[in-house]
Amino acid sequence: MNRSTGKPGLRIMQLISAWQSILTGSTPMMSIEVTRECPLSCPGCYAYGENHLGGAATLRSLADYRGDELVNRIVRLVRQHRPLHVSLVGGEPLVRHRELSRLLPILSEMKVHTMVVTSAVVPIPREWMSIPRVRVTVSVDGLPEHHDVRRKPATYERILQNMAGCQVNIHWTITGPMMERPLYREEYLAFWNARPEVVRIWASLYSPQKNERTAEMLTRSERQVVAEELERLQPCYPKLLMNRGIARAIQEPPATPRECMFARMSTNYSADLQTRVEPCIFGGVPDCSQCGCAISSGLHWLKTVRAARLVKISTLVNNSVAVGSLVGKLRSDYHPRWTTKPAVPERQLVQIDTRRTPDRHNIPVGNQGRR
Numbered sequence: 001m002n003r004s005t006g007k008p009g010l011r012i013m014q015l016i017s018a019w020q021s022i023l024t025g026s027t028p029m030m031s032i033e034v035t036r037e038c039p040l041s042c043p044g045c046y047a048y049g050e051n052h053l054g055g056a057a058t059l060r061s062l063a064d065y066r067g068d069e070l071v072n073r074i075v076r077l078v079r080q081h082r083p084l085h086v087s088l089v090g091g092e093p094l095v096r097h098r099e100l101s102r103l104l105p106i107l108s109e110m111k112v113h114t115m116v117v118t119s120a121v122v123p124i125p126r127e128w129m130s131i132p133r134v135r136v137t138v139s140v141d142g143l144p145e146h147h148d149v150r151r152k153p154a155t156y157e158r159i160l161q162n163m164a165g166c167q168v169n170i171h172w173t174i175t176g177p178m179m180e181r182p183l184y185r186e187e188y189l190a191f192w193n194a195r196p197e198v199v200r201i202w203a204s205l206y207s208p209q210k211n212e213r214t215a216e217m218l219t220r221s222e223r224q225v226v227a228e229e230l231e232r233l234q235p236c237y238p239k240l241l242m243n244r245g246i247a248r249a250i251q252e253p254p255a256t257p258r259e260c261m262f263a264r265m266s267t268n269y270s271a272d273l274q275t276r277v278e279p280c281i282f283g284g285v286p287d288c289s290q291c292g293c294a295i296s297s298g299l300h301w302l303k304t305v306r307a308a309r310l311v312k313i314s315t316l317v318n319n320s321v322a323v324g325s326l327v328g329k330l331r332s333d334y335h336p337r338w339t340t341k342p343a344v345p346e347r348q349l350v351q352i353d354t355r356r357t358p359d360r361h362n363i364p365v366g367n368q369g370r371r
């Protein structure tokens with residue numbers, strides 16, 4: 001990883017580049033599910049939900065690729081869409097670590113920033129750390145009492161072994177059971193903030209689908225507690241990416257995908273490298289009113305910031321999207337991103353067996369058409 005990029009935040013030139021990308025009809029971000037394979041069976045995993053891809057197919061039912069064909073097809077897709085940042089997700093991306101070891105230097109040479117999101121169930125190649133514009137993010141969902149059950153065989157012991165000698169970000173999805181002990185969140189931050197391998201800690205809240213009623217979900221009051229607590233704890237644990245604006249965005253997320261800057265700025269592909277994941281990386285029919293995505297929260301806050309203290313970034317983005325939609329149609333390889341997608345038929349969600357009962361959440365069905 002390029003260690004000079006350890007600090008959070010968009011540089012001015014990157015922001016300008018993203019704006020120029022939108023003006024030419026491209027989205028600055030891309031997410032690719034590089035494989036349908038994963039040795040884990042995590043409860044609440046959106047990627048393997050029945051409705052993740054709209055109901056016509058599932059991630060496990062798609063054809064995926066390996067070897068040179070996977071590398072060449074991803075490079076072709078990136079050249080077609082011209083993103084500034086690519087997230088390689090799964091499935092478990094490290095199932096294809098040999099292919100990624102060939103792909104990451106190519107994307108770096110193309111000046112594309114790449115993030116590999118992994119459970120660290122297999123060792124992270126140390127040679128990736130020296131590739132410019134490459135970051136690795138490890139998903140660690142709670143303390144061992146929860147994580148080791150949810151993400152077995154990617155246990156704490158195995159993660160610490162497999163990330164040894166690397167520099168990584170930690171991504172933490174906070175679920176309902178993690179709210180039952182008052183000091184739980186601080187214990188988590190204290191552990192990972194002290195690890196020398198960790199550059200940054202991102203915190204997301206579990207983001208459900210519409211009509212979902214599972215104990216993974218947080219109540220509205222719990223969301224407020226988490227937002228206020230993380231903002232208060234950030235000075236004590238400086239690796240945590242959090243500020244007042246992000247905390248407010250967690251409490252009041254974007255109302256619809258069209259109001260979510262992350263959803264609008266990212267093009268997302270599943271493992272066959274043809275099927276789109278819509279309307280955002282979660283797919284299906286996400287309940288925006290309960291979205292807790294760390295990136296969505298960060299960009300939702302960022303769009304309220306005024307560029308050069310004059311114009312809100314959201315205004316620049318919206319106007320750029322309008323221009324980009326027209327300019328993009330002049331390109332022979334243009335694939336429209338900013339379209340209105342009809343609602344996806346709702347399907348039954350997989351219910352998660354856990355101690356907490358759904359009725360404590362008091363969530364109305366069909367919650368105002370929000371994610």
